[in-house]
Amino acid sequence: MTAFSTSEATTNKTMPPSDSKHRVTQFMQQLQDEICQDLQRLDGIATFTEDSWERPEGGGGRSRVMREGAVFEQGGVNFSEVWGDHLPPSILTQRPEAAGHRFYATGTSMVLHPRNPYVPTVHLNYRYFEAGPVWWFGGGADLTPYYPFAEDAAHFHKTFKQACDAHNSEYYPTFKRWCDEYFYLKHRQETRGVGGLFFDYQDGQGQLYKGPDANGPAAVYSAALSNIEPRSWEDLFGFIKNCGRAFLPAYVPIVARRQGIDYGDRERNFQLYRRGRYVEFNLVYDRGTIFGLQTNGRTESILMSLPPLVRWEYGYQPEPNTPEAQLYEIFLKPQDWAEWTGAA
Amino acid sequence: MTAFSTSEATTNKTMPPSDSKHRVTQFMQQLQDEICQDLQRLDGIATFTEDSWERPEGGGGRSRVMREGAVFEQGGVNFSEVWGDHLPPSILTQRPEAAGHRFYATGTSMVLHPRNPYVPTVHLNYRYFEAGPVWWFGGGADLTPYYPFAEDAAHFHKTFKQACDAHNSEYYPTFKRWCDEYFYLKHRQETRGVGGLFFDYQDGQGQLYKGPDANGPAAVYSAALSNIEPRSWEDLFGFIKNCGRAFLPAYVPIVARRQGIDYGDRERNFQLYRRGRYVEFNLVYDRGTIFGLQTNGRTESILMSLPPLVRWEYGYQPEPNTPEAQLYEIFLKPQDWAEWTGAA
Numbered sequence: 001m002t003a004f005s006t007s008e009a010t011t012n013k014t015m016p017p018s019d020s021k022h023r024v025t026q027f028m029q030q031l032q033d034e035i036c037q038d039l040q041r042l043d044g045i046a047t048f049t050e051d052s053w054e055r056p057e058g059g060g061g062r063s064r065v066m067r068e069g070a071v072f073e074q075g076g077v078n079f080s081e082v083w084g085d086h087l088p089p090s091i092l093t094q095r096p097e098a099a100g101h102r103f104y105a106t107g108t109s110m111v112l113h114p115r116n117p118y119v120p121t122v123h124l125n126y127r128y129f130e131a132g133p134v135w136w137f138g139g140g141a142d143l144t145p146y147y148p149f150a151e152d153a154a155h156f157h158k159t160f161k162q163a164c165d166a167h168n169s170e171y172y173p174t175f176k177r178w179c180d181e182y183f184y185l186k187h188r189q190e191t192r193g194v195g196g197l198f199f200d201y202q203d204g205q206g207q208l209y210k211g212p213d214a215n216g217p218a219a220v221y222s223a224a225l226s227n228i229e230p231r232s233w234e235d236l237f238g239f240i241k242n243c244g245r246a247f248l249p250a251y252v253p254i255v256a257r258r259q260g261i262d263y264g265d266r267e268r269n270f271q272l273y274r275r276g277r278y279v280e281f282n283l284v285y286d287r288g289t290i291f292g293l294q295t296n297g298r299t300e301s302i303l304m305s306l307p308p309l310v311r312w313e314y315g316y317q318p319e320p321n322t323p324e325a326q327l328y329e330i331f332l333k334p335q336d337w338a339e340w341t342g343a344a
Numbered sequence: 345m346t347a348f349s350t351s352e353a354t355t356n357k358t359m360p361p362s363d364s365k366h367r368v369t370q371f372m373q374q375l376q377d378e379i380c381q382d383l384q385r386l387d388g389i390a391t392f393t394e395d396s397w398e399r400p401e402g403g404g405g406r407s408r409v410m411r412e413g414a415v416f417e418q419g420g421v422n423f424s425e426v427w428g429d430h431l432p433p434s435i436l437t438q439r440p441e442a443a444g445h446r447f448y449a450t451g452t453s454m455v456l457h458p459r460n461p462y463v464p465t466v467h468l469n470y471r472y473f474e475a476g477p478v479w480w481f482g483g484g485a486d487l488t489p490y491y492p493f494a495e496d497a498a499h500f501h502k503t504f505k506q507a508c509d510a511h512n513s514e515y516y517p518t519f520k521r522w523c524d525e526y527f528y529l530k531h532r533q534e535t536r537g538v539g540g541l542f543f544d545y546q547d548g549q550g551q552l553y554k555g556p557d558a559n560g561p562a563a564v565y566s567a568a569l570s571n572i573e574p575r576s577w578e579d580l581f582g583f584i585k586n587c588g589r590a591f592l593p594a595y596v597p598i599v600a601r602r603q604g605i606d607y608g609d610r611e612r613n614f615q616l617y618r619r620g621r622y623v624e625f626n627l628v629y630d631r632g633t634i635f636g637l638q639t640n641g642r643t644e645s646i647l648m649s650l651p652p653l654v655r656w657e658y659g660y661q662p663e664p665n666t667p668e669a670q671l672y673e674i675f676l677k678p679q680d681w682a683e684w685t686g687a688a
Contacts, residue, residue, distance in 0.1 A: 279654075
C-alpha cells in the first residue's frame, strides 16, 4: 500500500489518465460527426464535403463544408489534432509551465451562416491542450442574430445553463460573462451577438491565467473559479462533453422556428452588413484564428468561419424605432438571457 | 558669428523648420483635395460626401466617400491630424526616442474599389510624425489588379520610379522591395497585388528601425539607405510631395484604358472573391489599421478601406491556364515591373 500526502493525492486526482489524448480526440471527432449528421438532416438539401489534411509539422484534421443549402448558405465544421515541439508565444506567455515541452492540441470548431436573416449565425469550439506538466480545456458557443428574438436568446442560454449547472452552479454565470467580454468588438463598442459560453485554461488545479493582461477577462474569470478547485480531469472532460452535446438542442429549435419567415432586400442587406462584424471580430480579435495562423495552420480551414458574402458600408446607422435599431440597443449589449421570462 | 561643429550642423540640417507641422498638414489636405477633384471628374456620376470629425484626445480629420459611381463602386479619401500625450506602444518600440514626448501625426490615405474587374484597386497613404526629438515620413502607393495587365503594372511602377529617381536613385529599388514585403499575406503566400512603393521611418538622420523584428523589412530597408544620410527635412518633404503628386498620372491612365472592357458574372465573382484578400490584409497585417484602432481612431474612417461587397469561398483554386491562374502565377509574386518592355 502506498501512502499519499494530501497534496500528492490532489495532484494525482487532477492528472489526466494515460489515454487522455485518445479519449478527447475520439470525443471531438464524434461531436463533429453528430453535428454534421443533424445539420444535414435539418438543411434537407446540401451535404457536407470533407477534406482530410495533414500538417507537415505534425497532426492533421478533417474539414467539412456545406454550401448553398436550403437553410445554410455556408457551414463549416472542423476537427483537428496538432502536435509539435513548442506552443506559439501567444499561448506560452499565458502558460509559462509549458515552455520547453512538446504540445498536443485537439478540437472541434464550427460556424454556420444561415441564408434567412431571421436565423442567427452560430459558433461552437471545444479544445484540449497538453504540454509537459500542464493541460487544459477551453471552448464555448455563441449566437449572433441579425433580426433577433428574445425568446431565441433565452432558449440558447437556458440550454447551456442547464448543461453547466449539472456540473457546478458557478460555471454558467462565470462563463456567460467571460463570453460577453471575449466576443466584444472594442472598436465598435458592441458585443458580437447575444453571447453564450466562453472559457479557457480549465485545468482543475486552480492555475490562473498568467498572461500580460492582468485585468482582462481571462485573469478575472479564471480567478473567479479558484474557490471550487481542485476538479478532476474526469469532471472537466464530462463537462466538456455535456456542453458539446448541448449545442444541437440549443440551436436546432431556433432554426425550426425562424426558417420560414419571409424576408426581402432590406433584411438581406442588413444581414450582409452585419456579417462584416463577424469578419472584423475573427480577423482582429479571435484567439483561435491567431493561434491557427501562428502555428502554420491550414488557412482554408481557419478562415472557413468567414461568411460567403459580406457587405461594408461607411457610416451606417440604423433608423430609430426599427428592428435594426433594436438589435443594437438591446441585443448587442450583455443581458441576463437565462433570466428572461417572456415579459416585454 | 556662431561656430558649429560638423555634427551640430548635421543635426541642424536635419531638424524640421519651425512651421513643419503646418506645411505638411497643408500639403496633406491639398493632396486630398486634388485627388478627390480628379476622381470625381473621372467617375462622371458620383461625388464625394465629406464628414468632418474631431478626436476627443486631440485632432480630427475629414473623411470623404464616393459610392455607387460609374467607375468606383466605393472610394474613400481621408485626411487626419492627431496629437496626444504619447504614441501607442506599437510605434514606441520602433522609435524609443519618442517615449515620454507628446506626438503629432498627420496624413492622407485612400483606397478605391472600382466596379469593373478589369480596373485595379489602388491604395495610397502618406504620413508624417513628430514626437520630441524625432520626426519621420512614411507612405507609399500600391496597385491590386483582379484581371491584370503587365502594361498597367509597368506604367504604375515607372511613374513612381520617375518620382523617386528625381530625388535619389536608391529610393525606387529600396521602396519597391519594401512594398513587396510589406503587402505580403503570409498565410496565403501571396503579395496583395503588383506592389508599388512603401517606406517608413524616413528621417534623414539614418535612424534605423529599432523594433523587435531585427530581420524584418523595416530593419533591412532602413539600413539600406543609411549610406545616403544625412538628408534634410526639406529634401524628404519634397520627395513626399512628388510621390503624392505622382498618384494621379500613375493610376488615371489605367482606369481610362480598362474601364470600358465588358465583363460578366465570372469576372465579377472572382473580383468579389479576391477582395477578401484585401480585407484579410487590412485587418490582420496593416500597420495603419492597427495604429488607428490603438489610438482610439475613428473606426468608420479607418475601415473605409474595406470593400463594399466581398465573397469568401472555401478551397477556391483557379483553373489552370485561365486569366485567374495567371494572376496567381505572375502578378501575385514580386516582379521587376519597372523593367518591363512589352515583350511577352
